[in-house]
Amino acid sequence: MSDRVQRLVQLQDLELMIDELQDPDHKRKEEALGFSVENFAQLEKARERLLKQIPKQDLRSYRRIRRRHVRAVVPVHNGICLGCFQTLPTRIQRGSSASGPLPACENCGRILYWF
Amino acid sequence: MTAEQFLSYFGPQRFIKELRARSKDGVLSELTRVLANDGDIRDPSLLLEMIRRRESLGSTGLGNGVAVPHGRSTAATRTKVVFACSKRGIEFDAPDGAPCRIFFLIVAPYEDHRHEYLPLLGKIVETVSEESSRQKLLGVETFEEFAEAMREAFRE
Numbered sequence: 001m002s003d004r005v006q007r008l009v010q011l012q013d014l015e016l017m018i019d020e021l022q023d024p025d026h027k028r029k030e031e032a033l034g035f036s037v038e039n040f041a042q043l044e045k046a047r048e049r050l051l052k053q054i055p056k057q058d059l060r061s062y063r064r065i066r067r068r069h070v071r072a073v074v075p076v077h078n079g080i081c082l083g084c085f086q087t088l089p090t091r092i093q094r095g096s097s098a099s100g101p102l103p104a105c106e107n108c109g110r111i112l113y114w115f
Numbered sequence: 116m117t118a119e120q121f122l123s124y125f126g127p128q129r130f131i132k133e134l135r136a137r138s139k140d141g142v143l144s145e146l147t148r149v150l151a152n153d154g155d156i157r158d159p160s161l162l163l164e165m166i167r168r169r170e171s172l173g174s175t176g177l178g179n180g181v182a183v184p185h186g187r188s189t190a191a192t193r194t195k196v197v198f199a200c201s202k203r204g205i206e207f208d209a210p211d212g213a214p215c216r217i218f219f220l221i222v223a224p225y226e227d228h229r230h231e232y233l234p235l236l237g238k239i240v241e242t243v244s245e246e247s248s249r250q251k252l253l254g255v256e257t258f259e260e261f262a263e264a265m266r267e268a269f270r271e
């Protein structure tokens with residue numbers, strides 16, 4: 001997997017964690033089970049640090065897709081895009097180069113993440 | 116959720132009778148490594164990072180010697196649980212200050228169409244809320260014994 005996609009996965013996991021744990025309903029449920037959910041400032045700081053490591057054009061693609069879908073980056077499992085559940089054409093390139101376009105699903109446009 | 120559905124998240128490859136780790140971060144690494152070795156996980160380092168971040172929001176130590184680190188990750192394709200024991204106990208910043216001896220690591224993907232993550236988390240917390248269940252879990256030697264102890268806890 002390319003570092004570029006890996007960074008976007010890190011960002012996405014972090015942003016989705018922030019979204020989920022800041023959702024009052026989810027937070028309440030976790031707290032009811034006995035878990036503490038605080039110190040959000042730490043996650044925001046980690047997010048700021050990560051943003052600095054991501055190329056601008058990758059961030060733009062990520063943001064554009066995130067406006068339409070909850071997840072901009074999705075895993076590929078058995079040749080299927082786990083965003084739209086369509087089979088990917090076999091010619092599609094695994095991973096990505098240091099520059100150039102990120103690997104994306106032709107059907108839904110999400111960025112693809114392989115093992 | 117039936118007892119068998121509940122047990123389907125566990126597996127013999129994700130059963131650690133005695134943890135080697137002696138520190139909180141060591142436990143998180145060991146649990147994550149076992150989960151990643153079992154397949155369905157893309158990148159253990161991403162997973163560990165996510166688990167550490169969740170932990171930074173507040174310890175997932177619940178008290179009574181139980182900790183349940185958990186989170187969702189793009190690196191996961193299926194919801195899975197690792198069960199582990201540490202008879203000597205590990206300092207885990209639990210609210211009661213007691214070292215933790217029983218650990219469950221739960222990792223779920225974001226594409227959780229069956230909405231299984233929170234109910235599973237709740238069920239695990241419920242099964243270890245009884246002192247008798249915790250004692251049984253601490254005494255199990257094999258995955259089969261663990262599964263039987265969980266079935267019993269589930270029935271109670």
Ligand SMILES: [Zn+2]
Pocket residue numbers: 081082083084085086105106107108109110
């Ligand atoms: Zn797709």
